[in-house]
Amino acid sequence: RQLSKSAVNTHNSALNYVFNLAKTHNYIVEVPSLPKNGTTTDKRRLHFTDKEYRKLCNFMWRDLQKSEKRINTDGFDQRSFDIRELLRDVILILANSGIRCGNELLSLKWKNLSIVTQNGIDSIAFNLVKTKTNKQRTAIAYVPKQSAKEKRYGCWSCFERIRDRFDDTKGLEWDELFKKDIYIFRLKTSGKLVRTEALTKDFKTFLNRCDLLKDEFGNDRVLYSLRHTYASRRRFEGMSFDDLSIQMGTSVELLKKVYSHFVVSDNPNLFSGHTKREKQIEEAAAKQQMSDLLVQNAKLLNMAENLTKRKE
Numbered sequence: 611r612q613l614s615k616s617a618v619n620t621h622n623s624a625l626n627y628v629f630n631l632a633k634t635h636n637y638i639v640e641v642p643s644l645p646k647n648g649t650t651t652d653k654r655r656l657h658f659t660d661k662e663y664r665k666l667c668n669f670m671w672r673d674l675q676k677s678e679k680r681i682n683t684d685g686f687d688q689r690s691f692d693i694r695e696l697l698r699d700v701i702l703i704l705a706n707s708g709i710r711c712g713n714e715l716l717s718l719k720w721k722n723l724s725i726v727t728q729n730g731i732d733s734i735a736f737n738l739v740k741t742k743t744n745k746q747r748t749a750i751a752y753v754p755k756q757s758a759k760e761k762r763y764g765c766w767s768c769f770e771r772i773r774d775r776f777d778d779t780k781g782l783e784w785d786e787l788f789k790k791d792i793y794i795f796r797l798k799t800s801g802k803l804v805r806t807e808a809l810t811k812d813f814k815t816f817l818n819r820c821d822l823l824k825d826e827f828g829n830d831r832v833l834y835s836l837r838h839t840y841a842s843r844r845r846f847e848g849m850s851f852d853d854l855s856i857q858m859g860t861s862v863e864l865l866k867k868v869y870s871h872f873v874v875s876d877n878p879n880l881f882s883g884h885t886k887r888e889k890q891i892e893e894a895a896a897k898q899q900m901s902d903l904l905v906q907n908a909k910l911l912n913m914a915e916n917l918t919k920r921k922e
Contacts, residue, residue, distance in 0.1 A: 618645070655868050656831045657838040662822055663705065669820040670698050692797040693808050697816065699768040700795065700809060704836035706752040706764040708844070708858045711833040712806050713740045720779070720790040723769070726750070734765050738859070747859050752840070769794075776801070809833060838868075845869050 613621075622644045629641040658666060677694050680686045700715070709715050717740040724735045734751040741747060751765035761767075773779045773787055775798045782790075793803045813833050817823040823830055837858070844854055851869075855862045 655838040655841075656825055656829055656835040657842045658705075658822070658831070658835065660843070663839060666701070666817075666820065666822055670701065670816075673816070673819070674698055688799050689797065692799050693804065693812050694816075696772070696795060696797065696804055697809055697812050699772055700833075701813070701836060702768050703751075703765050704833065705839050706754065707736060707749055708837055708840035708854075709736060709738065709749055710742055710837060710859075711809070714738055714742065716793075716795050716803060716806060718794050720787055720792055720794055723788045723794075725784055725788070734769070741859055743859055745859070747856070749857050749859075752844075841865070841869060 625644060626641065674695060677686070677691055681688055681691050700711070703709070704711055704715065718736065718738070722737045722739060724737060725732050726735045727733075733753070736749045736751065738747050738749060753762060753764045753766070755763050769787075772794060773782060776796065778792065779787060779790060795804050796802060797804055810833055814823065814830070817831055825831060841854060841858060844857075851862045851865045854865055858865075
């Protein structure tokens with residue numbers, strides 16, 4: 611089996627580090643040139659469609675409730691449940707941030723998160739210290755929906771659940787929580803940082819159970835597929851390659867190559883202006899509703915004042 615070009619580059623990077631160290635200590639005279647052969651693939655990156663992602667999320671909630679009842683039965687212990695419970699939040703965070711699974715995510719501490727505000731709207735910022743490119747960057751969490759009661763979903767609810775699993779963070783306000791020098795992705799019982807291998811293994815088992823492991827071409831999905839899901843959904847919504855490059859910490863050229871399957875006809879309403887006009891209509895309707903409420907309140911207030919005067 612011939613290694614892929616990416617795998618060859620990864621091995622070459624490790625070997626170059628060893629050779630450079632050997633040269634520094636005079637064990638060798640020069641660093642040898644390494645082969646750069648490897649296969650390239652034009653396969654589209656594995657991701658979840660919107661329908662598949664909804665199926666994934668719906669199955670996840672039900673499965674976790676059933677799993678809690680299975681603790682200490684059939685070899686399923688508390689640690690197994692802790693991993694599965696944390697995996698649910700990891701899945702949602704990866705799908706709503708585009709962050710790489712592994713060190714980029716698991717090295718995060720609470721103090722690496724912050725809240726940024728624009729036009730009165732708060733967003734969670736991931737200040738990533740350990741990245742694949744060794745360049746620190748900030749990524750913003752995507753909020754898929756927000757209820758009428760201002761309840762925030764996506765990464766907000768994930769971090770609330772993680773926070774409240776531990777006595778040293780339970781119930782803390784965001785500004786206080788985001789000062790803590792504590793790893794975020796710990797297991798509830800042991801308090802130890804979860805290992806990537808444990809999440810990867812459990813994710814594969816989970817996808818098998820909900821019949822989502824294979825894509826339509828028979829390829830196995832992995833945790834990294836959630837990063838590609840994030841990118842695919844943002845492209846569908848119209849996010850530019852330049853903005854996506856900053857968010858995901860990768861080159862515009864690579865993004866264009868990987869997500870070139872997206873065409874404007876996939877989302878015609880966005881590019882024709884219909885989406886913008888629909889949003890403007892919704893905003894105008896909301897303003898009108900607010901105006902009507904203010905008028906109604908003024909009338910009620912006037913009636914109350916008149917009644918008070920009559921009593922006097």
